[in-house]
Amino acid sequence: MMLEQLKNEVCRANLLLKEYGLITLTWGNVSGISEDRRYVVIKPSGVSYAEMTADMMVVTDLDGKVVEGNLRPSSDLATHLELYRNYPEIKAVVHTHSRWATGTAQAEQGIPCFGTTHADHFYGTVPCTRHLTEQEIKNDYELNTGKVIVETLNELKIDPMAVPAILVCKHGPFAWGKTPEKAVENALVLEECAYMSYIAKTLTDGNVAPAPQALQDKHYFRKHGAGAYYGQK
Ligand SMILES: [Zn+2]
Numbered sequence: 001m002m003l004e005q006l007k008n009e010v011c012r013a014n015l016l017l018k019e020y021g022l023i024t025l026t027w028g029n030v031s032g033i034s035e036d037r038r039y040v041v042i043k044p045s046g047v048s049y050a051e052m053t054a055d056m057m058v059v060t061d062l063d064g065k066v067v068e069g070n071l072r073p074s075s076d077l078a079t080h081l082e083l084y085r086n087y088p089e090i091k092a093v094v095h096t097h098s099r100w101a102t103g104t105a106q107a108e109q110g111i112p113c114f115g116t117t118h119a120d121h122f123y124g125t126v127p128c129t130r131h132l133t134e135q136e137i138k139n140d141y142e143l144n145t146g147k148v149i150v151e152t153l154n155e156l157k158i159d160p161m162a163v164p165a166i167l168v169c170k171h172g173p174f175a176w177g178k179t180p181e182k183a184v185e186n187a188l189v190l191e192e193c194a195y196m197s198y199i200a201k202t203l204t205d206g207n208v209a210p211a212p213q214a215l216q217d218k219h220y221f222r223k224h225g226a227g228a229y230y231g232q233k
Contacts, residue, residue, distance in 0.1 A: 010042065111124045114211060
């Protein structure tokens with residue numbers, strides 16, 4: 001059996017989605033990529049979290065061909081693969097329909113940095129993509145979802161590790177990270193930030209300002225980059 005450790009990590013990260021209350025039924029998936037970036041391990045499609053075990057995880061290559069596993073991979077596999085192909089720094093991807101982030105995506109809005117909770121994890125606005133065109137929906141929908149994510153990050157010149165999440169318009173959030181667990185953590189923080197931003201917007205009739213840049217910089221860079229000093233060594 002190949003990639004046992006990664007299968008364990010991916011399975012555990014999928015179970016964390018349930019534990020963190022980020023998913024309803026089976027609406028979510030986590031994947032991870034091997035160190036040599038030749039194989040992706042992803043949740044099988046439509047399997048209940050109660051029954052899920054590491055040996056059910058599906059191994060595919062970067063073209064989506066199944067190389068190990070008896071079950072079909074998550075239907076969102078092509079979106080995950082497009083992110084892996086474009087960003088060598090991304091080692092795990094997660095997709096959920098978590099309530100607050102998905103509601104924001106349905107409103108076609110990004111999540112600006114309104115405070116330090118956001119700034120601790122995301123450097124600037126978590127953007128919302130454009131709509132997919134009818135053609136993009138009809139053919140290669142999941143691949144095109146990945147392409148619109150890449151297009152949005154490129155257009156906005158966003159470093160995917162500085163803003164490790166995005167909202168896909170009328171759909172929901174994708175997040176990523178250096179490990180499956182870290183990607184799920186980013187999805188969880190995104191959900192909290194979506195919730196908090198809704199409260200801030202509601203209490204101000206939509207007139208809330210982003211956090212001052214100095215405050216955003218302080219919070220982001222004390223946890224990330226060369227000058228980071230938050231937490232333990
Ligand atoms: Zn979805």
